[in-house]
Amino acid sequence: MKAERAGMNRDGSWLGLYVLGYLVFLYLPVLLIPLFSFNDSIQAAFPLQGFTLQWYATLYGNPALSGALANSLVIGIIAASGATLCGITVSYMDLYGRSPLATAISTIARLPILIPGVIVGISLLILVNLVGLGPSRVAIVFGHILVALPTTVVVMRSRFAAIPRTVREAALDLGASDWTTFRRVMLPLSLPAVLSAFMLAFLISFDEFIVVFFLAGTEPTLPLYIWSQLRFPRSLPTVMALGTVILAVSFIIAGSAEILRHRGLGAARRVSA
Amino acid sequence: MSTLIAAQAPEARSSSGFRFVMLLPGALVTFLLILFALGLVLFLAFRANDGSLLGAGFSLANFLTVVSDPLYWTVTLRSLIIAGLVTLATVVTAYPVAYYLAFHAGRRRGLLLFLVTLPFWTSYLLRVFAWKIVLAYNGVLNSALIESGIWSEPTLAFLNTPAAVVVTLAHAYAPFAILPIYVALDTIPKSLLEAASDLGARPFTAFRRVVLPNSMPGVLAAALVVFVPTVGDYVTPAMVGGPASTMIGTLIQSQFGKANDWPFGAALSVCVMLVILLVVLVARGADRRFGSRT
Numbered sequence: 101m102k103a104e105r106a107g108m109n110r111d112g113s114w115l116g117l118y119v120l121g122y123l124v125f126l127y128l129p130v131l132l133i134p135l136f137s138f139n140d141s142i143q144a145a146f147p148l149q150g151f152t153l154q155w156y157a158t159l160y161g162n163p164a165l166s167g168a169l170a171n172s173l174v175i176g177i178i179a180a181s182g183a184t185l186c187g188i189t190v191s192y193m194d195l196y197g198r199s200p201l202a203t204a205i206s207t208i209a210r211l212p213i214l215i216p217g218v219i220v221g222i223s224l225l226i227l228v229n230l231v232g233l234g235p236s237r238v239a240i241v242f243g244h245i246l247v248a249l250p251t252t253v254v255v256m257r258s259r260f261a262a263i264p265r266t267v268r269e270a271a272l273d274l275g276a277s278d279w280t281t282f283r284r285v286m287l288p289l290s291l292p293a294v295l296s297a298f299m300l301a302f303l304i305s306f307d308e309f310i311v312v313f314f315l316a317g318t319e320p321t322l323p324l325y326i327w328s329q330l331r332f333p334r335s336l337p338t339v340m341a342l343g344t345v346i347l348a349v350s351f352i353i354a355g356s357a358e359i360l361r362h363r364g365l366g367a368a369r370r371v372s373a
Numbered sequence: 374m375s376t377l378i379a380a381q382a383p384e385a386r387s388s389s390g391f392r393f394v395m396l397l398p399g400a401l402v403t404f405l406l407i408l409f410a411l412g413l414v415l416f417l418a419f420r421a422n423d424g425s426l427l428g429a430g431f432s433l434a435n436f437l438t439v440v441s442d443p444l445y446w447t448v449t450l451r452s453l454i455i456a457g458l459v460t461l462a463t464v465v466t467a468y469p470v471a472y473y474l475a476f477h478a479g480r481r482r483g484l485l486l487f488l489v490t491l492p493f494w495t496s497y498l499l500r501v502f503a504w505k506i507v508l509a510y511n512g513v514l515n516s517a518l519i520e521s522g523i524w525s526e527p528t529l530a531f532l533n534t535p536a537a538v539v540v541t542l543a544h545a546y547a548p549f550a551i552l553p554i555y556v557a558l559d560t561i562p563k564s565l566l567e568a569a570s571d572l573g574a575r576p577f578t579a580f581r582r583v584v585l586p587n588s589m590p591g592v593l594a595a596a597l598v599v600f601v602p603t604v605g606d607y608v609t610p611a612m613v614g615g616p617a618s619t620m621i622g623t624l625i626q627s628q629f630g631k632a633n634d635w636p637f638g639a640a641l642s643v644c645v646m647l648v649i650l651l652v653v654l655v656a657r658g659a660d661r662r663f664g665s666r667t
Contacts, residue, residue: 115473119485122470126492126547129503132513136506144506145516182398190399193392202396208403213598214649215411216605218622219642222629223410226417226639229426246406278391300494307496310608314629323498330502330612340506343499354494358487 133347137340144336155341165342168325172306175237175321179244180301186245187252187297192282195260196268206257210250217310220246225314239315247311248301255300255361259293260286292360299357303350322346411646417639428636435640445624445641452621453648455535456604459542463599464592466543467550471591472584474551475558486555493548501612504541508532508613533615541613542603549602550595557591558584589663593656600652605645621645 136144140152159165186209193199194206212220220243228239263286271281287294309323316324326342329335418435420428439445470489478485492500507513508531515527531537561584569579607622614620621641628638 115469115477119470119473122466123488125544126489129507129544130492130495130500132506133499133503136513143511143516144509144513145511146513146520147516182402186398186402189395189397190403193395193399197392197395199392199396201400205396205399205403208407209399211403211407214601214653216602216622216645216649218605218607218625219411219414219645222625222635222638222642223414224406225629226413226426226635227406227410230413242406245402249402278388282391282395303494307494307498309496309498310606313626323496326498326502330505336506339502343496343502347495347499350495351491354491355487357494358490362483 130347133340134344137337137344139337142334142337144340155337158338159341159345165325168320168322171237171319172322175240175244176302176305179241179248179305180298182241182245183248183252183301183305184256184294184298186249187256187301188287188294190249191253191257191260192286194257206253209253212246213250217247218314221311221314224311228315235315235317237317237319239317240312240321243311243315244301244305244308247308248304251304252297252301255293255297256290259290263289292363296357296361299353299360303353303357307346307350414639414642417636418643419640420636422634422636426635435637436644438637439640439644448619448624449621449644449648451535451618452604455538455542455618455620456600458539459546459603460596460600462539462543463547463550464554464595467547467595468554468592471551471554471558471588474555475561489551490548497545498608500545501541501609504537504544505532505612508537532613533617535614535618537613537615538609538618538620541609542606545609546599546603549598553594553598554588554591557588557594561587586663590660593660593663597653597656601649604649 132144135148137155138151138153139148140154141149190202190206190209193202197203224239224243224246225235228234228236228242233239267289268281268286271285272278276284307323308321309327312321312324313327320328322342326339329339417428419431419433421430421432421434423429474482474485474489505512509515510527510529510532512532514531515524518524519527565583565587566579569583570576574582604620605622605625606620607626610618610620610623621644625638625641625645628634628641632638
């Protein structure tokens with residue numbers, strides 16, 4: 101028994117080393133972007149040529165860049181609101197609606213995971229042209245609601261499912277209407293998850309490239325701006341500086357969303373206890 | 374009894390309004406943006422390109438071209454091989470990580486889970502771009518190899534190869550695979566493992582006969598969520614793949630861009646969806662064989 105446990109630990113420590121190596125593989129290429137964004141050379145190559153902030157300075161006073169940033173922010177906030185609203189209602193009705201329609205909607209809402217981005221992009225491109233909208237910011241919002249929908253549904257569904265059924269039943273037994281139960285009991289209990297879903301949906305929209313490529317009109321988003329700059333070798337350092345800022349913001353938002361999600365689950369456990 | 378029914382009546386009335394409001398956003402998005410939009414692709418695939426939005430006539434010409442032109446077989450086969458290799462590489466490398474998370478991580482589990490999922494939330498475009506600067510002719514890898522004296526001059530062999538596409542995609546989609554496998558491993562009842570060891574199974578036998586089969590639903594789910602986005606990818610081939618790694622997604626994208634033949638692009642999309650449907654059905658079948666718990 102003792103020998104067996106030692107064996108387990110030895111396996112565990114070998115595996116631990118592997119996991120460490122895996123994390124290095126996962127993060128190293130991405131961390132090269134910040135590294136070379138401070139490098140005083142137009143090439144991303146060793147040896148490093150010395151520290152500079154000049155590439156960050158080129159980010160200021162660039163109207164094309166700030167226009168793309170503003171677009172990305174506005175689209176991200178609207179698309180994340182839409183996707184979160186859909187995630188809340190779809191998963192709530194899936195769990196408590198007791199109707200085949202609600203179940204079907206919830207299943208279809210998670211379908212975009214099984215559709216490659218390029219097909220989501222072209223199907224919406226055909227749709228927005230058909231209704232006379234054409235490639236535009238509204239079209240991008242539609243596309244990003246779709247791309248973020250599986251995430252918001254999954255986050256909200258697991259949150260609602262973690263609230264003990266007795267809580268909702270108690271509210272209904274005490275005479276609260278469906279609407280009051282949802283608004284005054286269930287929604288406040290899942291508020292951290294709502295925020296978490298919103299932030300993740302915003303990140304998805306903010307970083308999304310594959311679908312937006314087909315749906316953008318004359319106003320590009322930030323990823324499209326980066327894509328357009330990649331053709332010019334001279335603007336590579338600027339792209340790396342911009343990429344560093346985007347990575348930092350993504351890390352902060354994703355980290356906050358994760359903390360919120362855990363806080364939410366903790367609250368659910370307290371209610372059930 | 375009658376008072377009970379009376380008390381429930383107003384709730385039932387408010388219920389239909391409530392249901393309508395709550396079902397509306399999801400119904401709009403799923404039926405209009407997903408089902409109707411996909412229906413449009415299917416419709417367009419059977420039309421001839423006459424420059425108008427929805428094409429003209431009804432024909433199978435697009436599909437006949439796809440089937441008869443060897444170019445599309447080559448590209449489809451290449452996409453399947455690349456996506457297959459990426460899926461295999463991601464799942465095989467992710468499995469030990471998920472295993473460690475489920476059985477050995479202890480108090481570090483939360484932090485490690487966060488660390489492996491964090492790249493999922495960073496820009497896909499930037500992750501691919503990172504590989505471009507790593508693999509470029511005067512890029513990170515070449516210059517590092519020369520600096521360290523391993524090679525005397527830079528090589529073109531890294532960038533613009535199908536291998537570059539496989540490595541880049543495997544890296545970009547690595548975080549997708551860990552979570553489903555981890556969930557499957559984590560939900561294996563501990564009593565099963567104890568039973569295996571009590572009945573005298575050695576650790577490796579217990580893994581092969583108990584843990585691995587029980588985690589197969591997670592492995593299949595992981596394979597699916599990696600395979601689907603990679604088989605239709607067009608960004609990575611464009612960034613690091615070069616002309617020798619054109620994938621089916623690249624062809625679809627160009628039909629809606631430069632080539633400007635939407636009905637043909639729609640037909641290609643329908644073919645990709647059929648391939649994915651086939652893969653999903655195979656995965657479903659395998660899932661059932663392993664006795665899915667999900």
